[in-house]
Amino acid sequence: xxxxxxxxxxxxxxxxxxxxxxxxxxxxxxxxxxxxxxxxxxxxxxxxxxxxxxxxxxxxxxxxxxxxxxxxxxxxxxxxxxxxxxxxxxxxxxxxxxxxxxxxxxxxxxxxxxxxxxxxxxxxxxxxxxxxxxxxxxxxxxxxxxxxxxxxxxxxxxxxxxxxxxxxxxxxxxxxxxxxxxxxxxxxxxxxxxxxxxxxxxxxxxxxxxxxxxxxxxxxxxxxxxxxxxxxxxxxxxxxxxxxxxxxxxxxxxxxxxxxxxxxxxxxxxxxxxxxxxxxxxxxxxxxxxxxxxxxxxxxxxxxxxxxxxxxxxxxxxxxxxxxxxxxxxxxxxxxxxxxxxxxxxxxxxx
Amino acid sequence: xxxxxxxxxxxxxxxxxxxxxxxxxxxxxxxxxxxxxxxxxxxxxxxxxxxxxxxxxxxxxxxxxxxxxxxxxxxxxxxxxxxxxxxxxxxxxxxxxxxxxxxxxxxxxxxxxxxxxxxxxxxxxxxxxxxxxxxxxxxxxxxxxxxxxxxxxxxxxxxxxxxxxxxxxxxxxxxxxxxxxxxxxxxxxxxxxxxxxxxxxxxxxxxxxxxxxxxxxxxxxxxxxxxxxxxxxxxxxxxxxxxxxxxxxxxxx
Numbered sequence: 106x107x108x109x110x111x112x113x114x115x116x117x118x119x120x121x122x123x124x125x126x127x128x129x130x131x132x133x134x135x136x137x138x139x140x141x142x143x144x145x146x147x148x149x150x151x152x153x154x155x156x157x158x159x160x161x162x163x164x165x166x167x168x169x170x171x172x173x174x175x176x177x178x179x180x181x182x183x184x185x186x187x188x189x190x191x192x193x194x195x196x197x198x199x200x201x202x203x204x205x206x207x208x209x210x211x212x213x214x215x216x217x218x219x220x221x222x223x224x225x226x227x228x229x230x231x232x233x234x235x236x237x238x239x240x241x242x243x244x245x246x247x248x249x250x251x252x253x254x255x256x257x258x259x260x261x262x263x264x265x266x267x268x269x270x271x272x273x274x275x276x277x278x279x280x281x282x283x284x285x286x287x288x289x290x291x292x293x294x295x296x297x298x299x300x301x302x303x304x305x306x307x308x309x310x311x312x313x314x315x316x317x318x319x320x321x322x323x324x325x326x327x328x329x330x331x332x333x334x335x336x337x338x339x340x341x342x343x344x345x346x347x348x349x350x351x352x353x354x355x356x357x358x359x360x361x362x363x364x365x366x367x368x369x370x371x372x373x374x375x376x377x378x379x380x381x382x383x384x385x386x387x388x389x390x391x392x393x394x395x396x397x398x399x400x401x402x403x404x405x406x407x408x409x410x411x412x413x414x415x416x417x418x419x420x421x422x423x424x425x426x427x428x429x430x431x432x433x434x435x436x437x438x439x440x441x442x443x444x445x446x447x448x449x450x451x452x453x454x455x456x
Numbered sequence: 457x458x459x460x461x462x463x464x465x466x467x468x469x470x471x472x473x474x475x476x477x478x479x480x481x482x483x484x485x486x487x488x489x490x491x492x493x494x495x496x497x498x499x500x501x502x503x504x505x506x507x508x509x510x511x512x513x514x515x516x517x518x519x520x521x522x523x524x525x526x527x528x529x530x531x532x533x534x535x536x537x538x539x540x541x542x543x544x545x546x547x548x549x550x551x552x553x554x555x556x557x558x559x560x561x562x563x564x565x566x567x568x569x570x571x572x573x574x575x576x577x578x579x580x581x582x583x584x585x586x587x588x589x590x591x592x593x594x595x596x597x598x599x600x601x602x603x604x605x606x607x608x609x610x611x612x613x614x615x616x617x618x619x620x621x622x623x624x625x626x627x628x629x630x631x632x633x634x635x636x637x638x639x640x641x642x643x644x645x646x647x648x649x650x651x652x653x654x655x656x657x658x659x660x661x662x663x664x665x666x667x668x669x670x671x672x673x674x675x676x677x678x679x680x681x682x683x684x685x686x687x688x689x690x691x692x693x694x695x696x697x698x699x700x701x702x703x704x705x706x707x708x709x
Contacts (some may be wrong), residue, residue, distance in 0.1 A: 350526060354527075397545070398545050
C-alpha cells in the first residue's frame with residue numbers, strides 16, 4: 106500500500122500517496138458498480154456516468170442505467186462513506202479512550218440505534234410519522250447520551266480511570282439496549298418482522314438510494330475533516346489525557362468535539378445501513394500496522410482503507426450466495442476477524 | 457514566574473495539601489522532598505495546572521493559571537510525570553517530537569527548527585543512538601530520559617519533574633540532576649534521595665500536605681527536622697576527599 110511509505114519523504118510523496126489512494130477508491134467504486142448478480146461491463150458503467158454527470162447522450166438500456174445509477178452506484182458510495190466514517194470513529198475512540206478495544210460499538214451507539222429502529226418499526230412508536238432511520242438515529246444519540254452520563258456519574262474524569270469508566274459504561278449501555286431490542290421483538294413482532302429486523306441489525310445496504318448518499322457523504326467528509334484538524338492533539342494523547350494537557354491540548358474541548366463527532370457519524374451511518382460491526386475496530390489496527398501510530402497518516406489511511414473495505418465487503422455480500430444477499434455485517438466479521446487475528450499475531454501489538 | 461498561594465487540595469475528604477504558599481525564583485532549582493504521601497506529586501500537578509486547587513491559586517507571572525489557555529501554559533511550563541506509559545508503537549524520537557505540540561498548529565507545521573530542537577533534546581539526555589528504537593523495547597531508565605527530552609523539547613521556562621531519577625542507574629541519576637541544575641530554566645524537582653537533593657539551590661520540605669521548611673539544604677535538612685518529618689535518625693558526615701557533607705541515616709530504634 107502506497108500510504109505506508111508516504112510522509113517519510115517529502116510533500117511530493119504525500120501527494121503521490123493521496124493520488125494513489127483516490128485512484129484505488131475510484132477503482133473500488135467502479136468494481137462495486139460492475140460486479141453483481143448481473144455483471145455490467147465497465148464501459149457501460151462509464152457511459153452511464155457520462156450520461157448522468159456530463160450529459161453525454163449514449164444510448165443505453167434504461168434498465169441497465171437504472172441499476173447502475175440508482176442501485177449499485179448509490180450502494181457503493183454509501184458503503185465508502187460508512188466505511189470511512191466508522192474507521193475514523195474507531196481511530197478517534199481508540200486514541201482518546203486509550204483502549205485498543207474501543208470502537209463505535211463499545212459505546213453502545215449501535216445497540217441504541219437498533220432499539221430505536223425496532224421501537225419505530227415494530228412497537229409503532231411515533232404512530233407512523235417516524236422512519237426507521239430516524240428512530241435509529243434518535244436511539245443512537247440517546248444511548249450515547251446515557252452512556253456518557255453514566256461514565257461521568259461513575260467518576261469518569263480526565264485520567265486513565267475515566268477512560269476505563271466510559272468503556273464499562275458503554276458495555277452496560279449496550280447490554281441494556283440489546284435487551285430492550287430483544288424485548289420489543291419478542292413482545293410485538295410477528296415472525297416476518299422479526300426476520301426483517303434481524304437482517305437490518307446485521308447490516309444491509311439494500312435500501313440505499315440517492316437521498317442516503319446526500320446524507321452519508323457530507324457527514325463522512327465533515328467528520329473526517331474535523332478529525333484531521335486534530336491529528337496532533339490525538340498524537341498527544343499517547344501518554345494519556347493528563348500528558349496531553351501538559352502538552353497544551355485543551356483536553357475537555359478536544360474530547361467533546363471528537364467523541365461527539367464520532368458518535369454522530371456512527372449514529373448517522375448505523376441509522377442508514379444497520380449495525381455493521383468490526384470496521385471501526387479492525388481497520389484502525391490494520392492501518393496502524395501499515396502506516397504507524399501517528400494520526401497525521403493514520404487518519405487518512407484509515408478513512409481510505411475503511412471506504413475500500415466496506416465497498417469490497419458489499420460486493421462479497423452480493424456474490425457469495427447466488428440469488429441472495431448476505432448481511433454485510435456477516436461479511437465484515439467473516440473477513441475482519443481472521444484479518445484482525447493475523448495483524449495481532451504479526452504486529453505483536455500490546456493490547 | 458510561578459507562585460503558589462495558599463494551595464489546598466483534597467481527594468475524597470482526604471486532605472493532600474493544605475495552605476502551601478511558595479514562590480519560585482527565576483533560574484533556581486528547587487528540590488521538593490518529603491515522605492510518601494506528603495503531597496509532592498499533588499503540588500507539582502497543581503503547579504503544572506493539571507489539577508485545579510480546591511482553595512488558593514497558582515499564578516504564572518501574576519496571571520491565574522486557570523485563566524490561561526492550555527497551549528500558552530504548555531509553552532512555558534513542562535511537566536514530567538512519574539512513569540507515563542503508552543501502548544502505541546512510537547519510536548523514541550517520535551515521543552520527543554510530542555514536546556513540540558504546543559508550538560505547532562495548522563499554520564505552523566513541522567520545521568527544520570523543530571527538528572534541531574528535538575535532536576538537541578535527544579543529545580542532552582544521551583538518547584540520540586537509541587532514538588529510532590521503539591518505546592516498548594526501551595528500559596525504564598531510557599523511557600524516563602526520553603520523557604525528560606520531550607519536556608526539554610517544549611523549550612519551557614519552568615520545568616517540573618516528579619521523581620525523574622527513579623528508574624535511572626547511578627550515572628544517569630547524577631547526569632540528569634546535574635543537567636537540570638545547570639539548565640537556564642527554573643525547575644522544581646521532587647526527589648527521594650536527600651543527599652542528591654543537595655544539588656538544588658533551595659529545598660522545600662513537605663510533611664502531611666504542609667510546607668514545613670524552605671531554604672538551602674544545609675539549613676533545611678537538619679537531623680532534628682529529618683527525625684520529625686521522615687522518622688529517621690541522621691548524622692552528617694564529611695567526605696575527607698573534598699570536604700562535602702552527606703547524610704547517613706539510621707532507623708530510630
